[in-house]
Amino acid sequence: MQRIEINPMTRLEGHGKITIFLDDKGNVDNAFWQVVEFMGYEKFLIGMPIEEVPRTVSTVCGVCRAVHFMASLKAADEVYGVKPTETARKLRELFYYAHYVEDHMEIIYALGLPDFVCGPTASPAERNLVGLIMKVGVDVGRDVLKKRFAAVRIFEILGGRPSHPVAAIPGGWSKRLKEEERQEILRYADECVELGKFTLKAFKDLVLSNPQYVELIKGDIYKVVTNYLGTVDEAGKVTYYDGTQVFVDTKGNEIGRFSGKEYLEWIAERTLPWSYQKAPYIKKLGWKGIVDGEGTSLYSVGPLARFNVGNGFDTPGAQEAYEEMVEFFGGKPVHNILGYHWARAIELLHCAEKVKELASDESITAPDVRQELGEALGEGVGIVEAARGTLIHHYKTDSKGIVTDANIIVATTHNKGSINIAIKRAAENFIKEGKVDEGILNLVEMAYRPYDLCLACSTHTLPGKLPVQIDIYTKDGELVKSLRNFK
Template identity: 70%
Template sequence: MKRIEINPMTRLEGHGKISIFLNDEGNVDNAFFQTVELRGYERFLRGMPIEEVPRTVSTICGVCRGVHYTASVKAADAVYGVEPTPTARKIRELFLNAHYVEDHCAILYALGFPDFVPGPTASPAVRNLIGLIETVGVETGRAVLKKRSSAVKIVEMLGGRPIHAVAALPGGWSKRITEEERQEILKLSEDLVELGQMTLQVFEDVVLKNQAYMELVLGDMYKVVCNYIGTVDDQDKVQYYDGTQKIVDPAGREIGRFQGKEYLDYIAERVLPWSYLKMPYLKKGGWQGVADGDNTSLYCVGPLARYNAGSGFDTPLAQEAYEKMKEALPPGPVHNIMVYHWARAVELLNAAEKVRQLAEDESIIAPDIRTPLGEAVGEGVGIIEAVRGVLIHHYQTDSRGIVEDCNLIVATTHNKGPINVAIRRAASHFIKDGKVDEGILNMVEMAYRPYDLCLACATHALPGRSPLQINIYDARGKIYQSMNNF
């Protein structure tokens, strides 16, 4: 049996590798997505005051910092049994949506689009951001960078820093928005909306109008049939900061909803011997292995999951783009993972519109930015829709608010099973009779890029930790160790 390694994996955040095993005929016998780094934040957050946690978990990743910051401060609210004031909630939502715009923009242009411009099998020397700019035009590239910088400026204005924010507090926010800042954010939001519209146009011109690329987008080689979890409001519209986590099965039937600590009723985590990244699955279906299909217990999160679980958006331009997208795609849940890129572009526009809506609200400059804290109640769960999907921060503290245990389930962790299926399916499709070259291996790598992997964000638990029992399995599927805590 021959082994092929893609090491390191390219155009993602963090470090990982792909191991592909070929049989004697040169066809794929199996393939594994392996995470080879360990960050360990679940461990060293213990002993830290809960109010310091948001500033600390922000440093998990320089790209995903805003979502960890937001989820953890929501958990800190719950530890103290408080809700942020209406003004503080609006500021947090404004912060999160500005972060959405700059993050989605970076992922689409730097990591996703280069597979289509100049093309999947082009030389790596041009299959990158620079090659993309050379193809779409320097002026377009300059406009994208300028408009994205407007989103970063809003993040800095609200959070105190452009990268790792410092303004969040349990129960609220530490810094008011002045009227002058509101007017500036309102002006900057026009750049964001234009960026969203431009990005959808680029996607249409580059991908939707190219028949060969659409065969990849809608082909079975990039198709994973699984369950989906996305956050929605009372009208089933996609939400990012708050809402209810809705679960649908591969046929689109709703099979559950949860909020807060209820996630433990639906999600279980498993440790496999070949990766530092845990493998979540739905408890209701039980562990069915790393396989997709109608009876799978695997699920995914992120833009495509939000598309499949929700019923559109609550802003007009994004809803119009969503309806156009829905008309062009097959009815029911879409399992073609390249559609992640399309859904991501629609969400960029949605988040930009939300920034504008929130900046138009004059009440956002009100002085009530923090709810007084009471005694620590000892446990808090913060859940948001991170850019990459559902993000769960769960902390247990003592009576002083000192963290005693924590559980982080990051979007890439949720997606671990479907990513592995996607890589195996793409490898089986493109590698035949032992023929392998750089272009073919990139077509395999294209199977994980729609999920927008952030492995730095996702690798925090050593095998076994409360509150869930973790079983460690050997290669034959037998339990050789069972743990409740590290």
């Protein structure tokens, strides 16, 4: 049996490899996406004051910094039994929307679009961000980067730093927003909205106008049929900072919803012998293996999942783009994973419009940015929609607010099974009779890029912490033991 490795995987955050096994005829027998690094933040957060956790977990990743910061901050709110003031919540949301703009922009232009603009089988020397800029023009590239700076500057004004933010206070925000800062943010907000509109137009002009790419987007090669998890507001619209988490099945029917600690009733994690990353599944459906299709217990998260779960967006530009995408695919749910790129572009515009909306609210400069803290209650769960998908931070503390247990489930972990299926399916379609070249291997890699992998974020869990059920199986699928509430 022949083995092919893609090592390292390219255009993603972190370190991983793909191992593909060919049968005697040179066709794909199996394929595995392996995470080969381990971060272990859950372990060394133990013993840390909960109020220090947001600033610490923001260093998990240089890109995902705001999402870990915010999820853990929401968990810290719960530990102290407080809710942020109205002004503090607005500041948090404004900060978070700005992060989404710069994050989605980076992923779309640096990791996603080069495959389409430069060509899926082009040389790696050309198929990258520099190659993309050369194709679209240096002036266009310069303008896009300038507008990304606008979002980063808003992030810096509110978070205190352009990289890892320091503004976290349980129950609030570290400082009020000055009127001159609000005016500055308003100016940058216009640039963010322009970036969102330009990005959607660029996706239409560069991708959707190409019949070959439309065939790939709508076809079965890059199609993974799973359940979906996303967060919605009271009106059922897509939201990111706060809301209710909803599961829908492969037909788009709601399976159930949860909030906070209720996630333990819905999500179980299976350990895998070939990866540092675990494979979550819908606990109430039971483990069915790494298979897709009707009846699967796997689920997907992220921009396409939010698109499938929510009934649209609460800003005009994003809603119009949402309706166009629904019409393009002929309805929902959309299982064609290259649609993640399009959904991400819609979210970029949505968040830019929300930045403009919040920055236009003069009350956001009010002084009520902090709540008085009571005694530590001993446990808190913070859930947000990270740019990559649903993010869960769960902490237990002692009576002084010192962390005694931690559990982090990130988007790339939720998507473990879906990504593995996507990679295997692409490999089966493109690798025939042992014929493999650089272009073919990139077509395989294109199967994981829609999910926007962050492997640094996804490898923190160690057996024996919070009461998440972990099922251990033999290689033949026989259940050996179910572990829960163990140390």
